[in-house]
Amino acid sequence: MAIKEKGDYHVMLNAIKNQYAYFLLVLANMIWGGNFVIGRIGGDYFPPFTFSLFRWIIAFLLLTPFMLKRLKADWNVLWRHKWILLLLTMTGVAGYNTILYFALHFTTSINAAVVNSTTPLFIGIFSIFILKERITSIQVAGISLSIIGVIFILSKGSLEILQTLSFNVGDLYVLIAVVCWSLYSIIIKKYSNILPTNTTLYITSFIGIFMLMPFSMFELKQPDVEVVFTPFSIFILLYVGVLASIVAFLSWNTGVPKAGAAKSGIFLNLLPVFAAIFATIFTNESLVWYQIVGGFIVIFGVLLSSKTAPRAASKEKVSSRTYPENVS
Numbered sequence: 646m647a648i649k650e651k652g653d654y655h656v657m658l659n660a661i662k663n664q665y666a667y668f669l670l671v672l673a674n675m676i677w678g679g680n681f682v683i684g685r686i687g688g689d690y691f692p693p694f695t696f697s698l699f700r701w702i703i704a705f706l707l708l709t710p711f712m713l714k715r716l717k718a719d720w721n722v723l724w725r726h727k728w729i730l731l732l733l734t735m736t737g738v739a740g741y742n743t744i745l746y747f748a749l750h751f752t753t754s755i756n757a758a759v760v761n762s763t764t765p766l767f768i769g770i771f772s773i774f775i776l777k778e779r780i781t782s783i784q785v786a787g788i789s790l791s792i793i794g795v796i797f798i799l800s801k802g803s804l805e806i807l808q809t810l811s812f813n814v815g816d817l818y819v820l821i822a823v824v825c826w827s828l829y830s831i832i833i834k835k836y837s838n839i840l841p842t843n844t845t846l847y848i849t850s851f852i853g854i855f856m857l858m859p860f861s862m863f864e865l866k867q868p869d870v871e872v873v874f875t876p877f878s879i880f881i882l883l884y885v886g887v888l889a890s891i892v893a894f895l896s897w898n899t900g901v902p903k904a905g906a907a908k909s910g911i912f913l914n915l916l917p918v919f920a921a922i923f924a925t926i927f928t929n930e931s932l933v934w935y936q937i938v939g940g941f942i943v944i945f946g947v948l949l950s951s952k953t954a955p956r957a958a959s960k961e962k963v964s965s966r967t968y969p970e971n972v973s
Contacts, residue, residue, distance in 0.1 A: 667912075669903075685928065704850050712844060763823060767823055770827075787948070921936070
Protein backbone atom coordinates (compact mmCIF):
# COMPACT_ATOMS: atom_id res chain seq x y z
CA MET A 646 0.00 0.00 0.00
CA ALA A 647 2.85 2.38 0.94
CA ILE A 648 4.58 1.67 -2.38
CA LYS A 649 1.36 2.37 -4.29
CA GLU A 650 0.84 5.64 -2.41
CA LYS A 651 4.45 6.64 -3.10
CA GLY A 652 3.94 5.86 -6.80
CA ASP A 653 0.72 7.90 -6.88
CA TYR A 654 2.56 10.80 -5.24
CA HIS A 655 5.28 10.80 -7.92
CA VAL A 656 2.66 10.61 -10.68
CA MET A 657 0.82 13.58 -9.17
CA LEU A 658 4.10 15.50 -8.72
CA ASN A 659 5.09 14.91 -12.35
CA ALA A 660 1.64 16.02 -13.49
CA ILE A 661 1.99 19.27 -11.52
CA LYS A 662 5.47 19.85 -12.97
CA ASN A 663 4.16 19.26 -16.49
CA GLN A 664 1.27 21.68 -15.97
CA TYR A 665 3.73 24.28 -14.68
CA ALA A 666 5.95 23.70 -17.71
CA TYR A 667 3.00 24.03 -20.09
CA PHE A 668 1.97 27.26 -18.37
CA LEU A 669 5.47 28.70 -18.87
CA LEU A 670 5.49 27.70 -22.54
CA VAL A 671 2.08 29.30 -23.10
CA LEU A 672 3.21 32.42 -21.22
CA ALA A 673 6.32 32.76 -23.39
CA ASN A 674 4.35 32.53 -26.62
CA MET A 675 1.67 34.88 -25.29
CA ILE A 676 4.33 37.51 -24.59
CA TRP A 677 6.02 36.99 -27.96
CA GLY A 678 2.65 37.12 -29.71
CA GLY A 679 1.92 40.40 -27.95
CA ASN A 680 5.30 41.70 -29.04
CA PHE A 681 4.14 41.80 -32.66
CA VAL A 682 1.21 44.02 -31.71
CA ILE A 683 3.34 46.15 -29.37
CA GLY A 684 5.95 46.43 -32.11
CA ARG A 685 3.40 47.78 -34.55
CA ILE A 686 1.96 50.25 -32.03
CA GLY A 687 5.47 51.23 -30.93
CA GLY A 688 6.20 52.37 -34.48
CA ASP A 689 4.10 55.46 -33.75
CA TYR A 690 6.51 56.44 -30.97
CA PHE A 691 9.94 55.10 -31.97
CA PRO A 692 11.77 54.60 -35.27
CA PRO A 693 12.94 50.94 -35.74
CA PHE A 694 16.67 51.19 -34.95
CA THR A 695 16.03 53.34 -31.88
CA PHE A 696 13.19 51.08 -30.78
CA SER A 697 15.45 48.03 -30.96
CA LEU A 698 18.28 49.94 -29.23
CA PHE A 699 16.06 50.95 -26.28
CA ARG A 700 14.79 47.38 -25.99
CA TRP A 701 18.26 45.90 -25.55
CA ILE A 702 19.53 48.69 -23.31
CA ILE A 703 16.69 47.92 -20.89
CA ALA A 704 17.30 44.16 -21.09
CA PHE A 705 21.07 44.59 -20.63
CA LEU A 706 20.72 46.86 -17.59
CA LEU A 707 18.25 44.52 -15.90
CA LEU A 708 20.41 41.45 -16.57
CA THR A 709 23.67 43.05 -15.41
CA PRO A 710 23.31 42.49 -11.60
CA PHE A 711 22.64 38.78 -12.20
CA MET A 712 25.18 38.16 -14.94
CA LEU A 713 28.45 39.80 -13.82
CA LYS A 714 29.56 36.83 -11.73
CA ARG A 715 28.60 34.33 -14.44
CA LEU A 716 30.26 36.49 -17.10
CA LYS A 717 33.56 36.31 -15.22
CA ALA A 718 33.34 32.53 -15.05
CA ASP A 719 32.38 32.18 -18.73
CA TRP A 720 34.66 34.91 -20.09
CA ASN A 721 37.37 32.65 -21.55
CA VAL A 722 34.97 30.56 -23.63
CA LEU A 723 33.08 33.68 -24.76
CA TRP A 724 36.29 35.43 -25.84
CA ARG A 725 37.46 32.37 -27.78
CA HIS A 726 34.23 32.55 -29.77
CA LYS A 727 34.03 36.34 -30.11
CA TRP A 728 33.44 36.20 -33.87
CA ILE A 729 30.58 33.76 -33.39
CA LEU A 730 29.07 36.11 -30.79
CA LEU A 731 29.41 38.97 -33.28
CA LEU A 732 27.59 36.90 -35.90
CA LEU A 733 24.88 36.00 -33.38
CA THR A 734 24.43 39.69 -32.58
CA MET A 735 24.18 40.65 -36.25
CA THR A 736 21.58 38.00 -37.08
CA GLY A 737 19.63 37.89 -33.81
CA VAL A 738 19.76 40.85 -31.44
CA ALA A 739 20.46 43.60 -34.00
CA GLY A 740 19.23 42.01 -37.23
CA TYR A 741 16.03 40.12 -36.53
CA ASN A 742 14.40 42.52 -34.10
CA THR A 743 15.24 45.70 -36.01
CA ILE A 744 14.07 44.34 -39.37
CA LEU A 745 10.88 43.08 -37.74
CA TYR A 746 10.13 46.49 -36.19
CA PHE A 747 10.83 48.09 -39.58
CA ALA A 748 8.50 45.59 -41.29
CA LEU A 749 5.67 46.39 -38.88
CA HIS A 750 5.56 49.92 -40.33
CA PHE A 751 4.25 48.39 -43.56
CA THR A 752 2.33 45.25 -42.65
CA THR A 753 -0.13 44.12 -39.99
CA SER A 754 1.01 42.38 -36.84
CA ILE A 755 -1.21 39.40 -37.76
CA ASN A 756 0.46 38.97 -41.15
CA ALA A 757 3.89 39.38 -39.58
CA ALA A 758 3.19 36.77 -36.89
CA VAL A 759 1.87 34.21 -39.38
CA VAL A 760 4.78 34.69 -41.79
CA ASN A 761 7.16 34.55 -38.81
CA SER A 762 5.78 31.14 -37.89
CA THR A 763 7.68 29.68 -40.85
CA THR A 764 10.96 30.06 -38.94
CA PRO A 765 11.27 26.31 -38.11
CA LEU A 766 10.99 25.58 -41.84
CA PHE A 767 13.88 27.89 -42.73
CA ILE A 768 15.87 26.38 -39.86
CA GLY A 769 15.19 22.96 -41.34
CA ILE A 770 16.33 24.09 -44.79
CA PHE A 771 19.50 25.74 -43.48
CA SER A 772 20.21 22.65 -41.35
CA ILE A 773 20.50 20.59 -44.52
CA PHE A 774 23.18 22.82 -46.03
CA ILE A 775 25.02 24.10 -42.94
CA LEU A 776 24.68 21.30 -40.39
CA LYS A 777 24.47 18.54 -43.04
CA GLU A 778 21.34 17.13 -41.46
CA ARG A 779 19.19 14.68 -43.40
CA ILE A 780 15.62 15.45 -44.36
CA THR A 781 12.75 13.01 -44.81
CA SER A 782 10.09 13.00 -47.51
CA ILE A 783 7.48 13.97 -44.89
CA GLN A 784 9.57 16.99 -43.91
CA VAL A 785 9.90 17.99 -47.58
CA ALA A 786 6.10 17.78 -47.89
CA GLY A 787 5.67 19.90 -44.74
CA ILE A 788 8.14 22.54 -45.93
CA SER A 789 6.46 22.69 -49.35
CA LEU A 790 3.03 23.00 -47.78
CA SER A 791 4.11 25.83 -45.50
CA ILE A 792 5.72 27.69 -48.40
CA ILE A 793 2.36 27.45 -50.21
CA GLY A 794 0.68 28.85 -47.08
CA VAL A 795 3.09 31.80 -46.91
CA ILE A 796 2.62 32.57 -50.62
CA PHE A 797 -1.14 32.41 -50.08
CA ILE A 798 -0.88 34.99 -47.29
CA LEU A 799 1.55 37.23 -49.20
CA SER A 800 -0.74 37.22 -52.23
CA LYS A 801 -3.83 37.74 -50.04
CA GLY A 802 -5.36 34.74 -51.77
CA SER A 803 -5.34 36.65 -55.05
CA LEU A 804 -4.06 35.07 -58.25
CA GLU A 805 -3.66 38.55 -59.75
CA ILE A 806 -1.26 39.66 -57.00
CA LEU A 807 0.64 36.40 -57.36
CA GLN A 808 1.00 36.84 -61.13
CA THR A 809 2.21 40.45 -60.84
CA LEU A 810 4.39 39.70 -57.75
CA SER A 811 3.07 42.89 -56.14
CA PHE A 812 3.55 41.72 -52.56
CA ASN A 813 3.40 43.93 -49.48
CA VAL A 814 6.96 45.13 -48.83
CA GLY A 815 6.44 44.71 -45.08
CA ASP A 816 5.72 40.98 -45.49
CA LEU A 817 8.92 40.61 -47.50
CA TYR A 818 10.88 42.34 -44.73
CA VAL A 819 9.40 39.85 -42.25
CA LEU A 820 10.75 37.04 -44.45
CA ILE A 821 14.21 38.65 -44.33
CA ALA A 822 13.90 38.85 -40.53
CA VAL A 823 12.91 35.17 -40.45
CA VAL A 824 16.03 34.28 -42.46
CA CYS A 825 18.15 36.23 -39.95
CA TRP A 826 16.62 34.44 -36.98
CA SER A 827 16.93 31.07 -38.69
CA LEU A 828 20.65 31.64 -39.25
CA TYR A 829 20.93 32.75 -35.60
CA SER A 830 19.24 29.53 -34.49
CA ILE A 831 21.49 27.38 -36.68
CA ILE A 832 24.61 29.00 -35.20
CA ILE A 833 23.20 28.55 -31.69
CA LYS A 834 22.46 24.91 -32.44
CA LYS A 835 25.97 24.32 -33.77
CA TYR A 836 27.60 25.84 -30.68
CA SER A 837 24.95 24.72 -28.16
CA ASN A 838 27.40 22.53 -26.22
CA ILE A 839 30.06 25.24 -26.12
CA LEU A 840 28.46 28.64 -25.50
CA PRO A 841 26.70 29.17 -22.14
CA THR A 842 23.05 30.14 -22.64
CA ASN A 843 22.53 33.08 -20.27
CA THR A 844 25.85 34.88 -20.66
CA THR A 845 25.62 34.48 -24.45
CA LEU A 846 22.31 36.35 -24.40
CA TYR A 847 23.82 38.94 -22.06
CA ILE A 848 26.99 39.61 -24.06
CA THR A 849 25.18 39.70 -27.41
CA SER A 850 22.79 42.26 -25.91
CA PHE A 851 25.82 44.36 -24.98
CA ILE A 852 27.39 44.06 -28.44
CA GLY A 853 24.01 44.76 -30.02
CA ILE A 854 23.72 48.09 -28.21
CA PHE A 855 26.96 49.34 -29.76
CA MET A 856 26.02 47.88 -33.13
CA LEU A 857 22.63 49.65 -33.16
CA MET A 858 23.81 52.96 -31.73
CA PRO A 859 25.30 54.55 -34.89
CA PHE A 860 22.25 53.51 -36.94
CA SER A 861 19.97 55.01 -34.30
CA MET A 862 21.94 58.27 -34.28
CA PHE A 863 21.74 58.49 -38.08
CA GLU A 864 18.04 57.64 -37.97
CA LEU A 865 17.25 60.37 -35.43
CA LYS A 866 19.00 63.00 -37.57
CA GLN A 867 16.55 62.44 -40.40
CA PRO A 868 13.71 64.95 -40.88
CA ASP A 869 10.27 63.95 -39.60
CA VAL A 870 11.81 61.28 -37.34
CA GLU A 871 11.30 61.71 -33.61
CA VAL A 872 11.06 59.79 -30.36
CA VAL A 873 7.88 60.36 -28.39
CA PHE A 874 7.99 59.69 -24.66
CA THR A 875 4.64 59.28 -22.92
CA PRO A 876 3.52 56.96 -20.10
CA PHE A 877 2.19 54.58 -22.75
CA SER A 878 5.36 54.63 -24.85
CA ILE A 879 7.41 53.91 -21.72
CA PHE A 880 5.11 50.94 -21.05
CA ILE A 881 5.85 49.75 -24.60
CA LEU A 882 9.60 49.92 -23.93
CA LEU A 883 9.19 48.02 -20.66
CA TYR A 884 7.14 45.37 -22.44
CA VAL A 885 9.75 44.71 -25.12
CA GLY A 886 12.73 45.20 -22.77
CA VAL A 887 11.48 43.20 -19.77
CA LEU A 888 8.72 40.84 -20.90
CA ALA A 889 9.73 40.00 -24.49
CA SER A 890 13.49 40.01 -23.91
CA ILE A 891 13.81 38.48 -20.43
CA VAL A 892 10.60 37.01 -18.95
CA ALA A 893 9.62 35.16 -22.14
CA PHE A 894 13.14 33.76 -22.61
CA LEU A 895 13.32 32.60 -18.99
CA SER A 896 9.84 31.06 -19.20
CA TRP A 897 10.77 29.22 -22.38
CA ASN A 898 14.17 28.10 -21.10
CA THR A 899 12.56 26.78 -17.92
CA GLY A 900 9.62 25.10 -19.61
CA VAL A 901 11.44 23.27 -22.41
CA PRO A 902 13.56 20.93 -20.22
CA LYS A 903 10.48 19.99 -18.18
CA ALA A 904 8.10 19.41 -21.10
CA GLY A 905 10.65 18.12 -23.61
CA ALA A 906 11.89 19.66 -26.86
CA ALA A 907 9.38 17.87 -29.12
CA LYS A 908 6.29 18.92 -27.15
CA SER A 909 7.63 22.43 -26.62
CA GLY A 910 8.01 23.00 -30.35
CA ILE A 911 4.26 22.55 -30.83
CA PHE A 912 3.59 25.45 -28.44
CA LEU A 913 5.34 27.85 -30.85
CA ASN A 914 2.26 27.59 -33.05
CA LEU A 915 0.37 29.53 -30.36
CA LEU A 916 2.39 32.67 -31.17
CA PRO A 917 0.39 33.75 -34.26
CA VAL A 918 -2.83 32.83 -32.46
CA PHE A 919 -2.05 35.19 -29.58
CA ALA A 920 -0.86 37.85 -32.01
CA ALA A 921 -4.18 37.65 -33.89
CA ILE A 922 -6.20 37.82 -30.66
CA PHE A 923 -4.28 40.83 -29.29
CA ALA A 924 -4.32 42.60 -32.66
CA THR A 925 -8.09 42.37 -33.00
CA ILE A 926 -8.62 43.52 -29.40
CA PHE A 927 -6.07 46.32 -29.06
CA THR A 928 -5.71 47.64 -32.62
CA ASN A 929 -7.90 48.31 -35.64
CA GLU A 930 -6.67 45.17 -37.35
CA SER A 931 -9.15 42.48 -38.31
CA LEU A 932 -8.55 38.82 -39.04
CA VAL A 933 -9.33 38.20 -42.72
CA TRP A 934 -10.05 34.96 -44.54
CA TYR A 935 -6.71 34.57 -46.35
CA GLN A 936 -4.81 34.92 -43.04
CA ILE A 937 -6.93 32.18 -41.47
CA VAL A 938 -6.60 29.80 -44.45
CA GLY A 939 -2.91 30.55 -45.01
CA GLY A 940 -2.21 30.34 -41.28
CA PHE A 941 -3.73 26.86 -41.02
CA ILE A 942 -1.71 25.71 -44.05
CA VAL A 943 1.51 27.10 -42.56
CA ILE A 944 0.93 25.59 -39.11
CA PHE A 945 -0.03 22.21 -40.55
CA GLY A 946 3.12 22.28 -42.67
CA VAL A 947 5.25 23.16 -39.64
CA LEU A 948 3.75 20.29 -37.63
CA LEU A 949 4.32 17.93 -40.55
CA SER A 950 7.92 19.06 -41.09
CA SER A 951 8.69 18.71 -37.37
CA LYS A 952 8.15 14.95 -37.56
CA THR A 953 11.48 13.16 -37.36
CA ALA A 954 12.56 9.58 -37.43
CA PRO A 955 12.65 7.94 -33.95
CA ARG A 956 16.44 7.58 -34.05
CA ALA A 957 16.95 11.23 -35.01
CA ALA A 958 14.43 12.36 -32.44
CA SER A 959 16.20 10.51 -29.61
CA LYS A 960 19.53 11.97 -30.70
CA GLU A 961 18.06 15.47 -30.74
CA LYS A 962 16.57 14.96 -27.28
CA VAL A 963 19.99 14.16 -25.85
CA SER A 964 21.73 17.18 -27.38
CA SER A 965 18.93 19.75 -27.33
CA ARG A 966 19.28 23.10 -25.60
CA THR A 967 16.57 25.54 -24.69
CA TYR A 968 16.96 28.25 -27.34
CA PRO A 969 13.61 29.06 -28.93
CA GLU A 970 13.40 28.66 -32.71
CA ASN A 971 10.69 31.24 -33.26
CA VAL A 972 10.52 34.35 -31.15
CA SER A 973 10.37 38.08 -31.39
